[in-house]
Amino acid sequence: MNDKEEKVASFRDKLATVDEKGSRVWLFPQKPHGKLYNARTIVSFVYLFVFFTLPFIKYDDHPIFLINVLERRFILFGQIFWPQDFFIFAIGMIVFIVFVALFTVVFGRIFCGWACPQTVFMEMIFRKIEYLIEGDGNEQRRLAKLPWNTEKITKKGAKVLVFWLISFLIANTFLAYVIGVDELGKLVTESISKNIGTFISLCVFTTVFFFVYLWLREQVCLVICPYGRMQGVLLDKESVNVAYDYKRGESRGKFHKNEERTIGDCIDCAQCVKVCPTGIDIRNGTQLECINCTACIDACNKMMDAVGLPTGLIRYASESNIAEKSPWRMNTRMKAYTVVMCLLLGVLVWLLASRTDVGVTILRTPGQLYQEQPNNQMSNLYNYKILNKTFKDKQVVLKPENFEGTIKLVGEEKLVIPKDGITAGSMFVFLNDNEIKNRKTKITIGVYEGNKKISTITTSFLGPFDSH
Numbered sequence: 151m152n153d154k155e156e157k158v159a160s161f162r163d164k165l166a167t168v169d170e171k172g173s174r175v176w177l178f179p180q181k182p183h184g185k186l187y188n189a190r191t192i193v194s195f196v197y198l199f200v201f202f203t204l205p206f207i208k209y210d211d212h213p214i215f216l217i218n219v220l221e222r223r224f225i226l227f228g229q230i231f232w233p234q235d236f237f238i239f240a241i242g243m244i245v246f247i248v249f250v251a252l253f254t255v256v257f258g259r260i261f262c263g264w265a266c267p268q269t270v271f272m273e274m275i276f277r278k279i280e281y282l283i284e285g286d287g288n289e290q291r292r293l294a295k296l297p298w299n300t301e302k303i304t305k306k307g308a309k310v311l312v313f314w315l316i317s318f319l320i321a322n323t324f325l326a327y328v329i330g331v332d333e334l335g336k337l338v339t340e341s342i343s344k345n346i347g348t349f350i351s352l353c354v355f356t357t358v359f360f361f362v363y364l365w366l367r368e369q370v371c372l373v374i375c376p377y378g379r380m381q382g383v384l385l386d387k388e389s390v391n392v393a394y395d396y397k398r399g400e401s402r403g404k405f406h407k408n409e410e411r412t413i414g415d416c417i418d419c420a421q422c423v424k425v426c427p428t429g430i431d432i433r434n435g436t437q438l439e440c441i442n443c444t445a446c447i448d449a450c451n452k453m454m455d456a457v458g459l460p461t462g463l464i465r466y467a468s469e470s471n472i473a474e475k476s477p478w479r480m481n482t483r484m485k486a487y488t489v490v491m492c493l494l495l496g497v498l499v500w501l502l503a504s505r506t507d508v509g510v511t512i513l514r515t516p517g518q519l520y521q522e523q524p525n526n527q528m529s530n531l532y533n534y535k536i537l538n539k540t541f542k543d544k545q546v547v548l549k550p551e552n553f554e555g556t557i558k559l560v561g562e563e564k565l566v567i568p569k570d571g572i573t574a575g576s577m578f579v580f581l582n583d584n585e586i587k588n589r590k591t592k593i594t595i596g597v598y599e600g601n602k603k604i605s606t607i608t609t610s611f612l613g614p615f616d617s618h
Contacts, residue, residue, distance in 0.1 A: 166429030166439065167372065176294065177368060177429045179277075180287035180421075184448025193264055194274035201267075202319075205326035210541050217327050229502070230539050230570065234509050238501050245494045250377075252487045254384040258391035262377065263442035268362075268370050271320070273427060273443065276313060276363045283309045287424065313364050314356070321355035368428045371441050378438050385436065387469035388483065392442045394422075394433045394464050395472050402433075405457045415459050422446035422464060432464055508544060508567070509537035510597050512607045515576065520612050526583045527555075530611050535574040536597075538567035544599060548577070551594035551606065555581045579611060586613035 167175050204215045209228045216225040224231040224239075231238065253261070262269055284290045284305050296302045326334050329348065337345045337352065362370060371378060385391065399416035416433065423431045425445040430437050432446045451461040471478050480488075515531040523529050538544050544567045548557045559565065560576040567573045579593065590610040597605040 165372065167368065175429070177427065178287040178290040178294070179427050179429075179445070180424045180449075181281050182425050182443075182445040182448050184452060186444040187448050190264060190444065191274060194270045197265065197270055198274070202323055205323060206331055208331075212541050213330055215327065216330055218329060220329075226502075229505070230541070232509070232537060232539060234537060235505065235539075238505065241501060242498055245498045249491055249494055251380070251384055252491050254377075254381055255386070255389055256484045256487050258385060258389045259377075259381055259440065259442040260390070262371070263392075263444055266441070268375070269441060269443060272363060272367060275316060277427070279312055279316070280309060283312070310364065314360050317360035317363065318352075318356045320359050321352055324355055324359075325352055368439075372428060372439050378441075381438070387473075388481065390466055390468050390478065391436055392432065392440060392444060392447060392464065393436065393467045393469070393472060395462070395467070396433070396435075397472055397475060399433065399463050411459075415454070415463055417453065417457060417459075419453050421449040421453050425449045436469070505539075506605055507538070507540045508546065508597065508599070508604050509539060510546075510605050510607055511535045512577075512595060512609050514609060514612065520614060521578075523580060527580050528583060528586060528613065529578045529580045532577050532579060532609070533574070534577055535572060536565065536567050537572050538569060541569050543567065543569050546604070547598045549596045549598055550579075551596045553581055553585055553591075553593050553611075555579060555585070557595065581611055586611070589613055 167177060169175050205213060207214050212228075212230075213225055214228045216223065218224065222233045250261075280290070284293055293302055293305060322334065325348070329351075333345075333348060337348045342349045366374075394416075398414060400414040402416040402418040403413045405411075405417035405419075420431075422433065423429075423446075425448075426432070427443060427445065428439040428441060430439045432440065447464045447466075450464040454461045454463060467478055470476070512532050512534045515533050518531045521529045521531070534548075536546065546565045546567065548565070550557060556579075558578045558580070560578065562575055565573060579595075581591070581593070585591070589612070591613055593609060593611045595607045595609070596603050597607065
């Protein structure tokens with residue numbers, strides 16, 4: 151086995167970012183160029199525009215998106231969610247995990263290359279700035295080997311400063327999602343001593359983002375992110391990935407002008423390796439480190455065009471497509487999984503759409519028996535709690551649904567629930583004697599806002615005797 155064959159055979163024994171002594175190997179990928187890179191840039195610009203503007207958009211004087219974990223208050227596209235709605239989040243997380251698994255089985259790791267925040271920020275913001283300040287991959291490699299002269303200090307210092315400023319901007323935006331723009335604004339208009347918690351959080355987030363994008367970089371994808379580990383057990387020969395067509399490309403060999411090529415189409419230029427942000431050689435097959443960023447596809451297509459060979463040597467394809475030399479198509483399994491994913495999303499959308507604006511709890515007061523009342527009536531005492539999930543005051547009325555009787559509030563004439571608040575109290579429910587047939591009688595109470603029923607509550611009414 152020659153050196154080249156031995157290198158290919160042993161690629162799985164080590165990481166491209168770690169040398170034989172276990173030290174970090176810094177990567178200096180070349181700047182990608184091509185149709186897919188341009189498409190990713192456009193997608194990323196839209197992505198970043200939404201990310202940086204969403205927390206600052208308000209509706210009815212409230213943010214349309216807020217994830218306030220500390221106060222357990224969440225606003226998603228103008229709809230406020232409380233701890234009582236936690237079951238929706240629980241179901242949503244289950245749907246999300248199943249969706250990710252099914253999506254990966256069918257479409258591989260496309261999310262990592264096109265929509266993962268780590269990839270978008272690293273490749274479309276920080277990496278572009280790095281190219282602008284330090285130059286392309288070869289220039290960065292040369293700069294790293296230089297002693298600390300004026301050029302190196304100036305460029306490295308400029309990069310550190312710009313990276314920190316952008317990390318500070320990202321941290322502010324991230325914090326706006328958590329505590330809201332108004333709370334974040336107090337840090338600017340008021341003294342730090344009055345907002346020490348916000349200030350510390352901002353410093354922590356800035357430091358974390360700065361550390362990740364200046365030093366940790368691709369290690370997030372290789373070591374920390376669990377999704378890369380998941381793909382190892384989720385992918386199979388039908389999954390779509392960025393893949394090298396070894397049937398067409400092997401055996402490799404340098405290209406010579408005006409030659410009649412009798413070997414594979416891979417000209418062994420290693421451009422696919424030079425542009426890879428995780429340092430792998432895609433020609434070795436599907437690997438844990440591959441984030442499906444498509445940089446190798448653009449680099450390979452450019453070289454194929456240059457030597458007059460067909461493009462697509464590296465492309466989106468499954469192992470079956472390459473082994474059988476067949477075009478990609480939606481098979482039965484992919485269609486079935488896609489249907490399941492759509493159904494899961496439909497369930498989640500239905501849960502969100504069917505969610506009521508008012509949460510009502512009515513429970514019989516513990517330790518209280520029935521009370522005998524005049525006019526052949528009996529009463530039970532209940533505790534109620536009504537949660538207003540909107541940003542407007544609401545007035546509701548409680549009405550008997552399946553019984554002839556009355557409902558009287560204790561100490562209140564009207565049920566007015568303040569916006570974004572809770573109203574709690576007690577009430578009596580009166581029933582005629584002839585309606586009480588069992589020790590416990592099920593009763594239904596309707597909750598109305600004007601003439602519109604917004605909820606129905608079922609509880610029990612305690613009577614004096616069992617049914618005869």
